[in-house]
Amino acid sequence: MNTHKTLALAALLAALGAPAALAQIRIGATLAETGPAGALGDPEARTLRLLVEQINAAGGVLGEPLELVLYDDGGDPNNARTFATRLVEHDEVVAIIGGTTTGTSLAIRSVAEEEEIPFISLAGGIEIIDPVQPFTFKTPHTDRMACEKIFEDMQAQGIARIGMISGTDGFGASMRTQCLSVAEAYGITVAADESYAPGDADMVPQLTNIRNTEGLQAVLNPGFGAGPAIVTRNYRQLGIDLPLYQSHGVAGQAFIDLSGAENAEGVRLPGTALLIADQLAGDDAQREAVVAYRDAYVGRYNEPVSTFGGYAHDALAILVDALTRNGEADPDPVDLREAIEATSGLVGTTGIYSFSAEDHLGLDLSAFRLLEIRNGGWTPVQ
Amino acid sequence: MKPKHLSLLVLTLLVVAAPFFFPSGFYYRIGALIFINAIAVTGLVILIGYAGQISLGHAGFAGIGAYACALAPEHLGLPPVAAILLGTALSAALAWLVGKPILRLHGYYLGVATLGLGILIxxxxxxxxxxxxxxxxxAVPDLGLRGLLRDLGWRIGAGELWYGLAGTVMILGAWLALNLFDSPTGRALRALHGSEVAARTMGIDVARHKLHAFVVSAVYASVSGSLLALMNxxxxxxxxGFMHSVQMVTMAVLGGVGSVLGAIFGATILTALPQLLTVFHQYEHMVLGLVMILVMIFLPDGLLPSLMKRLRGRDGE
Known part of the structure; x- marks a missing residue:
């Protein structure tokens, strides 16, 4: 009996305390595989696992295999901070990828900056890299860029007066603020400004207010998760015939399935090349990277790729590229940071990255593609 | 030595000795989280264990304490230490205001009312x-303690500092709670826990004592929230959030809601267990639920008190 207890205790201690072998390059990740942002974190985690396997099968980086240490923070910043500390202090990783949401990214960032470990975030919020912090980078476009891309298209169509309906979740609230602040630069007036909570099941009252506002020419819906799908369905039920714009937060097959292809018909949103892999021109610079990732992902998991998995793909690609250029299997974190900052012309699924000391996002608006949903699929707007 | 002093001695020894067994700096972070959770749970021992009143909304007070530390320095120009005090004052005032009407409720009704309060906050x-x-x-401003110590010539890592600080506050909190246990107020609380009618017959002002317990436990939760904010x-x-409230009650019940040491033990297990279970994190909630069910069935007093009883029983044989 006592032996059993001792053994069980020893096993528990070993599970927590075992230091791992060092002949590998360890990459840390903390993602929201479960929880409210699970729809984003799950493809991110799957992508990292798949790519690390692929890289190792092809001989690793600098002749050493990669080891991925991945934790599920459930989207809770307090957990994310604990896991980030664990990755740095206990697992001794060379860099951290992660932070599915802006909140968790900010929590990880403070650890990364304190401990001076390179960190590549997968979240949209502009505050992650603005002002620039030395060790923090990110791969997705900011919500401000999404607003700019949408407003560019509106401007081209002569739309000057719009209604907005935003989620009050972190993503929706942040994008709403950014859109309001850049609207004027594009000569756009936001004449109706409605909101809904993440759990709401019906947006008819807010949309009725929008319908009753005089002189609107289009409606914009910043949000992610189920909310935008409900907005889209209610929008059609109310028979509103203005153009509907969604954000990059719903750039995945799940949105079309949830709202129904007939309801989503004609919806426009800024997305990445990943969603239109087959429609890319043969000489498109991103075509090769996008098709390779998509085929690998669909082949393994038998589900469509999403923009979010693409963010993780790009983060790992940037890291591997920097590790290779730095040339050391046990890199000094400061050297690795320099190598990441020197990234130039790296082709990812989201865009082509070139970092600099002032720009830790490294993308411009051209990487964003304006898409329209047609017949339940994505079509680039010319 | 009184059991109270023995409890405090054991607790202090554990806090001081544990770092000698830490294989890496990450464990200071876990230790500090355990202590911060334990502070809130100690407050719940006073409310649930001593006075027999349930609360499913104490995370709300932790939220007030936390946001006081984020907002007061920016908007009122208060130093973070004063912000902690402001948070506790706000939490105590709110607990007093809300507690007056809702502590008339019993059982499920009180649970639901406190739940509503937490969700509102x-x-x-x-x-x-x-x-x-x-x-x-x-973002929360820096407490400034690390800078102060550095100016005094003592360089200390953030992990170690928060381990020490949270540990000290937890021991202080435990000391106050243990003192309360044997005080007239503590005896009154335990009496009304047993039977409100009997307590009233003995001349105890039941409503006032319940309210005191509620306010004191809100202050504990608020301090815990402030420390979490300043550390993170x-x-x-x-x-x-609701889940944080449930987590606090679960920690208290798991370890033994009638005993301060037991509740701290519960906080330790429920904070450390998810770190052990990262390998099977999909099953984490299942394992926690299973542990909870088994404890409620086989060790209804909570882990620590039941184990102590077992041990004492064996000694007597």
Whole structure:
């Protein structure tokens, strides 16, 4: 009996305390595989696992295999901070990828900056890299860029007066603020400004207010998760015939399935090349990277790729590229940071990255593609 | 030596000795989290264990303490230490105001009323984005203690500092709670826990004592929230969320809600277990639920008191 207890205790201690072998390059990740942002974190985690396997099968980086240490923070910043500390202090990783949401990214960032470990975030919020912090980078476009891309298209169509309906979740609230602040630069007036909570099941009252506002020419819906799908369905039920714009937060097959292809018909949103892999021109610079990732992902998991998995793909690609250029299997974190900052012309699924000391996002608006949903699929707007 | 002093001695020894067994700096972070959770759970021991009143909304008070530390330095120019005190004052005032009517309720009704209070606070924190930064949270200013120590010539890591600081506050909190246990107020609380009618017959002002217990436990939760905010340097409305409230009650019940040491033990297990279970994190909630069910069935007094009883029983044989 006592032996059993001792053994069980020893096993528990070993599970927590075992230091791992060092002949590998360890990459840390903390993602929201479960929880409210699970729809984003799950493809991110799957992508990292798949790519690390692929890289190792092809001989690793600098002749050493990669080891991925991945934790599920459930989207809770307090957990994310604990896991980030664990990755740095206990697992001794060379860099951290992660932070599915802006909140968790900010929590990880403070650890990364304190401990001076390179960190590549997968979240949209502009505050992650603005002002620039030395060790923090990110791969997705900011919500401000999404607003700019949408407003560019509106401007081209002569739309000057719009209604907005935003989620009050972190993503929706942040994008709403950014859109309001850049609207004027594009000569756009936001004449109706409605909101809904993440759990709401019906947006008819807010949309009725929008319908009753005089002189609107289009409606914009910043949000992610189920909310935008409900907005889209209610929008059609109310028979509103203005153009509907969604954000990059719903750039995945799940949105079309949830709202129904007939309801989503004609919806426009800024997305990445990943969603239109087959429609890319043969000489498109991103075509090769996008098709390779998509085929690998669909082949393994038998589900469509999403923009979010693409963010993780790009983060790992940037890291591997920097590790290779730095040339050391046990890199000094400061050297690795320099190598990441020197990234130039790296082709990812989201865009082509070139970092600099002032720009830790490294993308411009051209990487964003304006898409329209047609017949339940994505079509680039010319 | 009185059992009270023995408890405190054991606790202090554990806090001081544990770092000698830490294989890496990460364990200081886990230790500090355990202590911060234990502070809130000690407050719940006073409310649930001593006075027999349930609360499913104490994370709300942790939220008030946390956001006081984020907002008061920025808007009122208070130093963070004063912000902690402001948070406790606000939490105590709110607990007193709300506690007056809702502590008339019993059992499930009290549980639901406190649940509502917690949810209200968390909704305010996530919806008033112009003040609180919304669901993405808000940065919290530095406590400044590390800089102060550095100026005094003592360089110390953030992990070690917060381990020491949270540990000290937890021991202080445990000391106060243990003192309360044998005081006239503590005896009155335990009497009304046993039977409100009997307590009233003995001349105990039941409503006033319940309210005191509620306010004191809100202060514990608020301090715990403040420390969490100052340690993490970032706070989101999750700190006031329903799951955090449930987590606190679970920690208290698991370890033994009638005993301060037991509750701290519960906080230790439920904070450390998810770190052990990262390998099977999909099953984490299942394992926690299973542990909870088994403890309620086989060790209804909670882990520590039941184990102590077992041990004492064996000694007597």
């Amino acid at each position: 968390s909704m305010v924190l996530s919806n008033e984005a112009q003040w609180t930064g919304g669901p993405d949270g808000i 340097r970032l706070i989101t409305p999750d700190v006031a």
